Amino acid sequence: MKKFEELTITTTPIYDGKVIKLQVDDVTLPDGKIAKREIVKHPGAVAIIAITEEGKLVLVEQYRKALERSIIEIPAGKIEAGEEPIVTARRELEEETGYGAKHFTYLQSFATSPGFADEIIHLFVAKDLYQLEQKAALDEDEFVELLEITLEEAQQMVAEERIYDAKTAFAVLWLALQNR
Structure with a gap:
């Protein structure tokens, strides 16, 4: 396990565009609590x-x-x-x-x-x-x-x-x- 790792429970795709994708992940925090993470996926530059x-x-x-x-x-x-x-x-x-x-x-x-x-x-x-x-x-x-x-x-x-x-x-x- 990586230090302070947040484990993904679910990923919900929100938007799939020409340059980026947007998703919302539900994650388990290191202390066991659940949180949401809004993530922009980009192919790199x-x-x-x-x-x-x-x-x-x-x-x-x-x-x-x-x-x-x-x-x-x-x-x-x-x-x-x-x-x-x-x-x-x-x-x-x-x-x-x-x-x-x-x-x-x-x-x-x-x-x-x-x-x-x-x-x-x-x-x-x-x-x-x-x-x-x-x-x-x-x-x-x-x-x-x-x-x-x-x-x-x-x-x-x-x-x-x-x-x-x-x-x-x-x-x-x-x-x-x-x-x-």
Whole structure:
């Protein structure tokens, strides 16, 4: 048994969407009491810390409906069924930025919101970028603007909350640690 494990008694599916599934689990707590857990099931995602030859970070600005605002993020995207994370990383970098990369390095994976979701993001660093001759198409409901900025500019954007998501803040912190 895992420390503080909650054993599932029943699972009730609530919603099955394009990106997520929602379920409510009845669980037995470590003290024997029963509780409900609302859980978002997600197929996982990748995120890419893309660094240009000049040492700039490649970012995209896009509108995030859940926040009702635009934010600046590292390129990222959902893993398709049966797809390896590195394949997703290559595809998403090309689609969102118009860049390919000669070298991808897996950095680490982490949970985004473990209190209610099972989404795991697999983080890669992309170097030796090259401009694609023909830019890959974005998803039909995706609108992004490309930015290439210095680490100092990225740190300022975190302070200004223009960079507002955890994966991108993590990327900026990682870059800062690499450059000290």
